[in-house]
Amino acid sequence: xxxxxELLRQAxxxxxxxxxxxxxxxxxxxxxxxxxxxxxHYFGSKRGLLETILGDEFHFFNQLxxxxxxxxxxxxxxxxxxxxVFFEGARRNPVFFRxxxxxxxxxxxxxxxxxxxxxxxxxxxxxxKVFTQAVVQHGNMRGKQRALAASxxxxxxHYVGLGLNDYATLDAQLVEQVIKQFQHGIYS
Amino acid sequence: xxxxxELLRQAxxxxxxxxxxxxxxxxxxxxxxxxxxxxxHYFGSKRGLLETILGDEFHFFNQLxxxxxxxxxxxxxxxxxxxxVFFEGARRNPVFFRxxxxxxxxxxxxxxxxxxxxxxxxxxxxxxKVFTQAVVQHGNMRGKQRALAASxxxxxxHYVGLGLNDYATLDAQLVEQVIKQFQHGIYS
DNA sequence: CAAATACTATACCGATCGGTATAATGGCGG
DNA sequence: CCGCCATTATACCGATCGGTATAGTATTTG
Numbered sequence: 001x002x003x004x005x006e007l008l009r010q011a012x013x014x015x016x017x018x019x020x021x022x023x024x025x026x027x028x029x030x031x032x033x034x035x036x037x038x039x040x041h042y043f044g045s046k047r048g049l050l051e052t053i054l055g056d057e058f059h060f061f062n063q064l065x066x067x068x069x070x071x072x073x074x075x076x077x078x079x080x081x082x083x084x085v086f087f088e089g090a091r092r093n094p095v096f097f098r099x100x101x102x103x104x105x106x107x108x109x110x111x112x113x114x115x116x117x118x119x120x121x122x123x124x125x126x127x128x129k130v131f132t133q134a135v136v137q138h139g140n141m142r143g144k145q146r147a148l149a150a151s152x153x154x155x156x157x158h159y160v161g162l163g164l165n166d167y168a169t170l171d172a173q174l175v176e177q178v179i180k181q182f183q184h185g186i187y188s
Numbered sequence: 189x190x191x192x193x194e195l196l197r198q199a200x201x202x203x204x205x206x207x208x209x210x211x212x213x214x215x216x217x218x219x220x221x222x223x224x225x226x227x228x229h230y231f232g233s234k235r236g237l238l239e240t241i242l243g244d245e246f247h248f249f250n251q252l253x254x255x256x257x258x259x260x261x262x263x264x265x266x267x268x269x270x271x272x273v274f275f276e277g278a279r280r281n282p283v284f285f286r287x288x289x290x291x292x293x294x295x296x297x298x299x300x301x302x303x304x305x306x307x308x309x310x311x312x313x314x315x316x317k318v319f320t321q322a323v324v325q326h327g328n329m330r331g332k333q334r335a336l337a338a339s340x341x342x343x344x345x346h347y348v349g350l351g352l353n354d355y356a357t358l359d360a361q362l363v364e365q366v367i368k369q370f371q372h373g374i375y376s
Numbered sequence: 377c378a379a380a381t382a383c384t385a386t387a388c389c390g391a392t393c394g395g396t397a398t399a400a401t402g403g404c405g406g
Numbered sequence: 407c408c409g410c411c412a413t414t415a416t417a418c419c420g421a422t423c424g425g426t427a428t429a430g431t432a433t434t435t436g
Contacts, residue, residue: 019209105294106294110207167342177373184368
């Protein structure tokens with residue numbers, strides 16, 4: 001295991017467990033069994049370390065989301081694919097999803113939120129585009145794409161949060177329930 | 189304005205804006221135009237300050253919730269009342285709701301989460317009790333009270349979050365949409 | 377083989393962290 | 407008027423914060 005990867009892994013774990021601000025640089029390098037200059041050689045700053053972690057993870061995840069959000073005329077199918085990507089992502093990589101959720105709900109002026117914001121904006125734009133394309137078939141959604149995208153992603157976040165704390169099981173059945181529930185909100 | 193109240197107000201605002209860990213004690217006392225011994229006289233520690241802030245706010249809010257969650261045989265009505273309490277609370281006191289949401293999504297091991305947890309547990313218990321009482325009329329919910337309570341509160345949180353960031357308007361219309369959507373999830 | 381480059385440790389920086397010892401101030405009851 | 411208690415400021419504590427100057431050791435490249 002090279003030291004750079006070990007630093008990324010240990011830092012992600014610590015940030016997810018105790019929060020970005022509460023974890024010191026010294027603690028990270030101790031966990032990775034290196035010293036501070038090594039960390040600063042690779043990442044430049046504590047913030048640079050966080051940006052690298054989130055950049056790598058979101059690069060991977062948002063690519064999956066992009067493929068799932070490729071709209072081909074069937075809105076429920078597309079939403080289902082998106083939900084599956086979120087739920088499977090959270091099950092495969094709970095540490096990252098915990099971190100990312102905590103930072104997303106952190107105060108607007110906090111470092112963590114600012115770093116995570118642009119990646120969430122990417123996700124939002126992908127989902128909003130789906131709803132915009134679907135307006136052709138679902139005219140009653142016209143003008144509501146922004147609210148719908150925010151609501152859908154928010155719903156997925158909320159269930160991911162429940163899943164991470166064992167209040168729900170992120171399985172195919174829950175996907176169906178979420179989609180059905182959300183569609184009912186649209187068509188009413 | 190007495191200094192104690194001023195400290196509570198300024199600290200709540202700063203914590204909500206930039207996060208509990210990112211705000212230092214010195215900054216709080218400067219904002220309140222006092223010095224550190226004054227803060228430590230009243231609250232004992234930084235954590236004690238946070239506990240007092242959240243204790244006061246949740247004491248007030250959870251009492252409203254308790255009244256709204258008094259079940260009298262009409263589940264949709266009770267859920268509607270609960271949703272209204274959340275939405276009106278968030279509109280009246282957005283600073284507190286921002287803070288409380290951020291702490292709730294903070295890592296399990298963080299100080300902030302630990303302080304906020306017991307008050308959320310109160311809320312959860314109140315809502316779970318509603319579903320348990322409603323099982324008499326809605327037998328298909330039997331055994332799912334825990335998941336339903338978590339899902340309902342999570343839904344409200346998610347819309348409060350949207351409202352705080354202007355992705356939704358926390359009005360009576362949204363209450364109806366949330367209730368209808370949630371009921372559809374139950375009865376299916 | 378020489379020189380450059382990448383990587384990593386020791387030891388340190390000033391600033392800030394949460395918290396406190398001491399003492400001065402003020403109002404209030406006896 | 408005296409003594410008590412609550413409140414507040416000055417000045418300080420050791421520890422930790424994020425970050426770095428310097429130098430050593432590999433590894434790679436010419």
